[in-house]
Amino acid sequence: HAQPKGEVFTFTVTDGQVTGAGIQLPSGEALQLPANPDVTFSLDGADILSQSSTDHGLQIARFSDTDADGLFEIVANARVITEAPSTDHPRPTLDVTLSADGTAPAEIVRTLRDGSEKVLLSSTVTNEQVSWSLQDGLLVQAVTTDSGQTHWGAYRDGNGDGLYTLVADGRGDMITVTGILWSICFKRISPQPGIGAARQRSTG
Numbered sequence: 001h002a003q004p005k006g007e008v009f010t011f012t013v014t015d016g017q018v019t020g021a022g023i024q025l026p027s028g029e030a031l032q033l034p035a036n037p038d039v040t041f042s043l044d045g046a047d048i049l050s051q052s053s054t055d056h057g058l059q060i061a062r063f064s065d066t067d068a069d070g071l072f073e074i075v076a077n078a079r080v081i082t083e084a085p086s087t088d089h090p091r092p093t094l095d096v097t098l099s100a101d102g103t104a105p106a107e108i109v110r111t112l113r114d115g116s117e118k119v120l121l122s123s124t125v126t127n128e129q130v131s132w133s134l135q136d137g138l139l140v141q142a143v144t145t146d147s148g149q150t151h152w153g154a155y156r157d158g159n160g161d162g163l164y165t166l167v168a169d170g171r172g173d174m175i176t177v178t179g180i181l182w183s184i185c186f187k188r189i190s191p192q193p194g195i196g197a198a199r200q201r202s203t204g
Contacts, residue, residue, distance in 0.1 A: 007023060007073070007074070008024040008073060009022065009023050009063055009072045009074075010022040010023075010030055010070060011041070013043065017043075018042060018048060020033075021033045021041060021050075038052050038053050039051070046065065047062050047064045047065075048062070048063040049061070049062055049063075050063070056081055056083050057080045057082040057083065058079070058080040058082065059078070059079055060077065060170075061077040062076040062172065063075070076172025076173040077170050077171060077172065078168055078171075079169055079170060080167065081166065081167050081168065091165055092110060092155075092165070093110070093111065093164065093165045093166075094108050094110050094120070094163070095108070095110075095111065095163055096109075096157070098134075103134065104134060105132050105133075105139060106121075107121060107123075108121040108122075108132060108139075120132075129143060129144050130144075135154075137156070138155065138156055138167070139154070139156075139157075139164045140152060140153070140154050140155075140174065141155070142174075149171060149172075150171060151169070151170070151171045152169065152170060152171070152174050153166055153169040154166070154167055154169065154174070155167065
């Protein structure tokens with residue numbers, strides 16, 4: 001058994017339901033985690049998903065038993081933001097021009113806090129470690145680090161004005177949250193004050 005890289009967990013599953021969770025200490029001793037009404041566990045194939053509420057949305061983690069020894073490690077996690085952007089809690093917003101057929105982003109510009117603009121994607125600006133795609137109406141940025149880890153961000157255009165606001169981010173497998181993003185009734189997302197509100201561009 002390979003030495004775990006992080007915390008190791010155990011789960012009890014009864015009749016298709018996760019009925020208990022524990023954590024294994026480096027000494028090998030297993031401690032049962034107390035029940036927490038703010039944390040729910042569910043099965044996703046052979047994996048376990050946890051979901052907990054935060055002040056601004058949800059935290060989700062995927063646990064996987066990669067070598068079938070009954071011990072689970074966190075292989076992906078995500079933050080899903082359900083509150084609307086505000087001056088107190090600003091979020092990254094991207095001005096996106098789609099391709100002619102509307103199936104992919106052609107140009108992506110981010111307005112920084114000082115009002116300046118940074119082009120993230122265009123016909124002349126690319127990054128081999130960053131990919132952009134449209135998935136189920138979400139603009140998804142995937143960044144692959146030098147160590148091979150994947151970090152991603154999902155952006156949503158809540159009112160069809162071409163401005164996409166960050167609604168989720170995380171590392172690992174995005175399948176963890178894709179369905180949850182659309183099962184939540186998001187508040188209407190409007191441009192943040194000073195972010196893209198007065199910007200108009202020709203799409204050619």
